[in-house]
Amino acid sequence: MKNGALDIEQVANMFQIGFFRYELKSKERFVYVNTALERILDTRLSDGKQTKRFSSFFVHAADYRTLLTLLYRNKKVSHFKAVLKIDAKKPSMSTLLSARLVKTAKNLYIEGCLQVSQEAWQDQQKFLDEAHLMESFLDQMPDAIYFKDLQCRITKVNRFYAKGFKLKPEEIMGKTDYDFFPKDQAAKMIADDQQVMRTGAPIVGKIERTLLPNKTWNQVITTKVPIYDRKGKVIGMMGITRDMTAHANLEHERFNMLVNALTVLNRALGIRDPYTFSHAQNVARIAEVIGQELKFEENQLIGLKLAADLHDLGKISVPLDILTKPGSLTSLEYNLIKEHVQRCHDLIKEIPFPFALSEMIYQHHERLDGTGYPNRLKGNKIMLEAKILAVSDVLESMTSHRPYRPALGIKKALKELREGAGRKYDAKLVDLVEGLVRRNKGKPFWPIIKS
Ligand SMILES: [Fe+2]
Ligand SMILES: [Fe+2]
Numbered sequence: 001m002k003n004g005a006l007d008i009e010q011v012a013n014m015f016q017i018g019f020f021r022y023e024l025k026s027k028e029r030f031v032y033v034n035t036a037l038e039r040i041l042d043t044r045l046s047d048g049k050q051t052k053r054f055s056s057f058f059v060h061a062a063d064y065r066t067l068l069t070l071l072y073r074n075k076k077v078s079h080f081k082a083v084l085k086i087d088a089k090k091p092s093m094s095t096l097l098s099a100r101l102v103k104t105a106k107n108l109y110i111e112g113c114l115q116v117s118q119e120a121w122q123d124q125q126k127f128l129d130e131a132h133l134m135e136s137f138l139d140q141m142p143d144a145i146y147f148k149d150l151q152c153r154i155t156k157v158n159r160f161y162a163k164g165f166k167l168k169p170e171e172i173m174g175k176t177d178y179d180f181f182p183k184d185q186a187a188k189m190i191a192d193d194q195q196v197m198r199t200g201a202p203i204v205g206k207i208e209r210t211l212l213p214n215k216t217w218n219q220v221i222t223t224k225v226p227i228y229d230r231k232g233k234v235i236g237m238m239g240i241t242r243d244m245t246a247h248a249n250l251e252h253e254r255f256n257m258l259v260n261a262l263t264v265l266n267r268a269l270g271i272r273d274p275y276t277f278s279h280a281q282n283v284a285r286i287a288e289v290i291g292q293e294l295k296f297e298e299n300q301l302i303g304l305k306l307a308a309d310l311h312d313l314g315k316i317s318v319p320l321d322i323l324t325k326p327g328s329l330t331s332l333e334y335n336l337i338k339e340h341v342q343r344c345h346d347l348i349k350e351i352p353f354p355f356a357l358s359e360m361i362y363q364h365h366e367r368l369d370g371t372g373y374p375n376r377l378k379g380n381k382i383m384l385e386a387k388i389l390a391v392s393d394v395l396e397s398m399t400s401h402r403p404y405r406p407a408l409g410i411k412k413a414l415k416e417l418r419e420g421a422g423r424k425y426d427a428k429l430v431d432l433v434e435g436l437v438r439r440n441k442g443k444p445f446w447p448i449i450k451s
Contacts, residue, residue, distance in 0.1 A: 012036045018114040025108040028053050040093075040116055042086045054110070059083040059092045067097070071110060076100040082114075091127050094119075144241040147227065152176055152193045155236065182211055196224045196237050207244070219248035251354075258351055262310055269316045273323055275403060276312050279396055284308035285446040286392035293432055294388075303355030304385050310357075311364050311389055314343030326404035341365055341374050356383065364389035367424040387426040391417060391433055394425070399444060410437060410444055 012019060018037025023029050030052075038044055041057060058064040063082050070077045078098045085092040099112025138145050144161035148154055154175050162169040165180060177186035192203055202225040209217050224239040270277030287308040291301045315323060318340055322333045329337070341362060349358040363386030366372035368379055372390075398413035414434060421430040436445040 009034055012113075013039075016040060016116060020110075020112060020114065021102075022054050022110045023107060024110060026106075030054070031109070037114060040095075040114065041084070042090070057084040057086070059085050067099075071099065071101045077112075089131075091123065093117075093123075141240075143243075145238070146241075147236060147238050148193055149236045150197060150234070152190045161241075185211060192222075192224060193237050193239070196226050197234050200226050200234060202226070218243055218245040220244055255354070258353070259306065262306075262313075262348070265316075266310060266313055269313060273315065273320060276315050276323065279400060280309055280312050282396045282400065282446065283311060283389065283392045286395055287388050289436065289446055290388050290392065290429065290432060293436070299354060300385075303353070303357060303360065304388060306353075307357055307360035307364075307385060308389055308392060310344065310348070311361050311393070312340060312344070313347065313361075314340030314345070317343045324403040338365070338373050356385075359383060360385040360389060362386075364393060366390070367420075368426065369423050371424065384426075387429060391425050391429045395433060410442065 008019075011017070012034055013036045016036050016039070018040050019032070019034040020030055020037055021032040023031050043052065055061065055064040060083060067077060067080055067082065070080070076099065080097045080099070082095050082097050083092050084095050094117045095114050096117065097112060097114045099110050102109040102111050138158035139160075141158055142160060144164060145158040146154055146161050147156040154172050157169050157172050159169060162172055165172070177189045180186070181189065188208075192206070195201075196203055202223065204223050206222050206224075207219065208222060209219055211217055220241045221244050222239060222241045224237055226234045227236045227238055229235045266277065266280070284305050288301065288305050291304045296304065315337070318337055322329065322336055325333065341364070345358050345362040348361070351357075360383055362374070363377060363382050366375065366377040366382045366386060367390070368382065368387075370376045370378040394416060395410075395413050398408045398416060399410050401407045414437060417425055417430045417433060421427040437443070439445065
């Protein structure tokens with residue numbers, strides 16, 4: 001207070017009372033607002049650039065029309081209740097408006113004051129605090145977080161997401177995955193989004209590989225959940241994607257170390273028994289072609305190839321003179337050879353692989369009708385990979401030269417498979433192998449490695 005005068009602006013600010021003068025006649029615009037009103041409406045009205053009309057703040061257009069009618073009729077209104085909104089993202093506020101109509105020689109103004117009801121003010125502050133908390137949470141998260149609408153358009157992303165594309169979050173609004181990822185990858189992502197929004201069932205912890213703008217691949221883990229409105233209707237989805245590349249690289253290194261150790265062991269077998277070694281390599285090539293024909297995924301194919309490479313590793317424990325013995329084997333000798341499956345299983349069963357490697361190998365001599373070994377498994381109890389190994393094994397053995405016999409040829413191998421199709425060997429795999437040989441004009445469809 002100065003010389004007993006009241007500082008109106010200070011009082012108005014303290015009690016959040018907004019004062020304004022609004023030009024009505026020549027150009028509708030605010031010509032004066034105090035700081036309190038700027039704060040209430042969360043906008044700068046007094047910078048001369050503000051073109052927002054007073055009517056645009058009214059939630060109900062009819063309220064504004066009533067206000068004008070009352071002003072024209074009575075020249076003033078007191079405690080007029082108006083529900084105002086700042087923008088679509090913020091909640092509406094209940095306000096009390098008192099104003100008068102001021103006519104000058106050249107113009108017409110509304111002058112008045114506006115106050116937000118205390119309860120509404122607190123609600124708005126609470127909402128803004130919560131919104132700030134949420135923004136802060138999203139922006140601090142070291143994961144990519146994104147929201148999409150029903151058309152899979154991005155409606156919001158956090159800073160981490162935007163940074164990945166060297167953009168600002170607002171530059172991503174309205175875009176889709178097709179704007180950032182290769183076409184087939186984006187199509188898969190969008191199919192997942194649509195599935196989540198259609199079924200309401202979240203996708204949790206899906207591991208994917210994505211191609212980054214710098215053309216490097218990364219491995220990510222993604223969770224997607226639907227978003228509902230207050231009535232329980234799905235209005236979009238939210239996703240969180242975490243970069244797992246460093247972890248995946250570590251896993252990959254560990255995996256390579258294991259594979260290298262087994263490869264060394266396998267080579268040791270190769271030195272001792274080159275026939276079995278080259279046989280395994282050829283089986284791996286046959287199995288790989290079959291896996292590719294069956295559209296195996298990358299990891300599944302790696303597992304299958306590795307299982308084929310190592311499937312007879314257990315023969316390292318079988319005396320060489322039995323392995324290379326010409327003529328027929330005694331039942332004792334045959335039983336010793338059969339043990340290679342158990343030996344290999346015992347050797348690698350404790351090693352953690354991302355696929356059931358030891359089981360694939362363990363089952364490669366099982367036959368559909370239960371006449372195989374070591375567990376006489378039947379039909380669907382045998383893994384697909386083991387069924388592929390079985391077919392590949394027969395095909396390779398019969399088309400390769402052995403110390404105890406010459407190669408029998410591909411025709412005899414196919415005859416054996418055809419006769420056993422559906423009984424010993426998976427019929428669909430036999431069909432596939434026949435097709436592959438036919439496509440290759442009756443010759444082996446795999447590159448043969450000679451011992
Ligand atoms: Fe074997
Ligand atoms: Fe074999």
